[in-house]
Amino acid sequence: MPDAGSPGIAHPITLNDGTTTRTREVTPADLGPIQALHHRCSPISRALRYHAGKPQLTTAGWRVLSDPQRGTTLVTTTEQHTDRIIAMTNVMRTDEQGVGELAVLVEDAWQSKGLGTALTAHAAQVARRAGHHTLTAAVAAGNAPMLHVLENLDAPRTRATGPVLAIQIPL
Numbered sequence: 001m002p003d004a005g006s007p008g009i010a011h012p013i014t015l016n017d018g019t020t021t022r023t024r025e026v027t028p029a030d031l032g033p034i035q036a037l038h039h040r041c042s043p044i045s046r047a048l049r050y051h052a053g054k055p056q057l058t059t060a061g062w063r064v065l066s067d068p069q070r071g072t073t074l075v076t077t078t079e080q081h082t083d084r085i086i087a088m089t090n091v092m093r094t095d096e097q098g099v100g101e102l103a104v105l106v107e108d109a110w111q112s113k114g115l116g117t118a119l120t121a122h123a124a125q126v127a128r129r130a131g132h133h134t135l136t137a138a139v140a141a142g143n144a145p146m147l148h149v150l151e152n153l154d155a156p157r158t159r160a161t162g163p164v165l166a167i168q169i170p171l
């Protein structure tokens, strides 16, 4: 089994329907396929990821997400179609030492197959490797699937005090 989170090594995940996938660090060549992923996602999925009505990933957003100094961005493809990105996972640095911010976007057609859960667990390993002791995630209070995914990662239950919850996951 490959060392999860090692640079240059693709991390295998098998979905509930038997599809085999590969998750690896982003490269500059991924911009087009990532834009295509955003285009295929529903407005609701994009809004849940960005907490805003983003039709696309902006150039400025891409610069942040693809800058290794700012954190780690992972992309997932199926084993068969390696040029089609079906999910993007981010573990970005924050102003707080040792605290990384997690975000996941799974293409609508690939949701509810166990990918988000596996990617979140993998992201926790990546965050540990980056020296983080805590992951935070900004999750809409009504985002039941993501809250469920984070519960699987033993995230403490957070009482909703507003439209977006700041969830802290000790690693």
Ligand SMILES: CC(C)(COP(=O)(O)OP(=O)(O)OC[C@H]1O[C@@H](n2cnc3c(N)ncnc32)[C@H](O)[C@@H]1OP(=O)(O)O)[C@@H](O)C(=O)NCCC(=O)NCCS
Pocket: 044, 045, 046, 048, 049, 102, 103, 104, 105, 106, 107, 110, 111, 112, 113, 114, 115, 116, 117, 118, 137, 138, 139, 143, 144, 145, 146, 148, 149
């Ligand atoms: C949230 C997201 C990443 C989850 O990815 P996914 O691949 O669908 O996740 P999984 O299939 O691993 O798990 C989803 C879980 O939510 C559960 N779920 C789905 N709808 C639900 C609902 N309405 N209420 C409660 N649980 C729900 C599923 O049953 C599943 O749990 P299980 O594995 O115990 O059965 C994905 O839906 C997504 O990208 N959403 C849009 C962007 C987003 O919300 N990102 C998170 C912001 S940080």
